[in-house]
Amino acid sequence: MPSAPPLTGIKVLDLTKLAPGPHCTMILGDLGAEVLKVEEPGVPTGRRAEQAKATGGEPRAPGGGFSGSPFNSLGRNKRSIALNLKSTPGREIYLKLAADADVVVEEYRPGVAKRLGVDYDTLAARNPRLVYCAITGYGQSGPNRDLVGHDLNYIATAGALSLFGRPGARPTIPHNLIADYAGGGMHAAIGILAALLARGQTGRGQYVDIAMLDGTMLLLAQTFATHYATGKIPRRGDTPMDGGSPHYDVYLCKDNNYVTIASGEPWFYANLCRALDLEQFAPYEFDKAKHPEVRAAFEAKFKTRTRDEWVELLSQTDTCVGPMLALDEVADNPQVRAREMIVELDASDGRKVKQVGISFKFSDTPGSIRSLAPRTGQHTDEVLSSLGYSKSDIAKWRAEGAIA
Secondary structure, rough: OOOOOOOOOOEEOOOOOOOOOHOOOOOOHHOOOEEEEEEEOOOOOHHHHHHHHEEEEEEEOOOOOEEOOOOOHOOOOOEEEEOOOOOHHHHHHHHHHHHHOOOEEEOOOOOOOHHOOOOHHHHHHHHOOOEEEEEEEEOOOOOOOOOOHHHHHHHHHHHOOOOOOOOOOOOOOOHHHHHHHHHHOOOHHHHHHHHHHHHHHHOOOOOOEEEEHHHHHHHHHHHHHHHHHOOOOOOOOOOOOOOOOEEEEEEEEOOEEEEEOOOOOOHHHHHHHHOOOOOHHHHHHOOHHHHHHHHHHHHHOOOOOHHHHHHHHHHOOOEEEEEOHHHHHHOOOHHHHHHHOOOEEEEOOOOEEEEEEEOOOOOOHHHHHOOOOOOOOOOHHHHHOOOOOOOHHHHHHHOOOOOO
């Protein structure tokens, strides 16, 4: 019998709203942590009202879908309490929750948590074992700490954007995966897990300062190392790893779908040329002068079969090949099915909901999806009752707008 997930018993307070924070806490929840979302109560006002109007009357959840929708995967394995942290009761309730928490995750601008009276120093004085993670664009220090931004700004400043695209063309803007989800959310989850491990050794929590700019640069560690070693600046679409070589590129097929070729090693490249019946080009893997001729031959050849025909053929020849799939094709991919990376879940209204599964595969303590995204404030009464507050207190604070 499998044991409980690895983070079972870890209590997380989640004050985040946008992609990196909810992605981080989703990871922690998938690994068994008890995640409690602390959300704003009441009717949206100001900018939140503008967002609500633009999205049909309710704030959009990060990554698409409404905040309480079962299709919001970033909200799974979480409960929700609606607290107005600007009110005295709301702040005191939060401080009581934080005194018993293991982790706090927030993505306020630097200084906002202190103005609200819920910053690390305040919480750590009551709970020295607390791991407090703040996710921002540029971090808590430096001249850019107070600047607003989004994924595109951070990957541009980190140097990543300069690498995406074809020669002579404008940079290609990738989906917000790099800074938001990898450099932000996953980077934060790693930092939190390391701080929890350190706490097991020292008995103390600590402040974890996560900047999406820093996380993006970490993803470029080897790219920077190569630059500093050679003095060369990579040009878009001109390096072996971004389409600069014909054997590491995407090709249009007979059915107007694309196949990806990534035969970077000489033996894989030789296998590719042999399988394409173009062995005359095998000696020219690293001969850039011949690459236009090789690429033209490859382009013509790949247009003679469909994408799936090429994948079937080349996958039998020890060649690095894969189909470029649209999102609606991914669930039917045999490898994705075998790894259970698209799962079907039951929503409370009887609907079947598909989501991405859990990527961490543990032999003894597997993660799990135990619940779908909650409605804002769905668990307010339940949580407050567990803290010992009376029904009359709860009714009074709700009437005052401190909770919802």
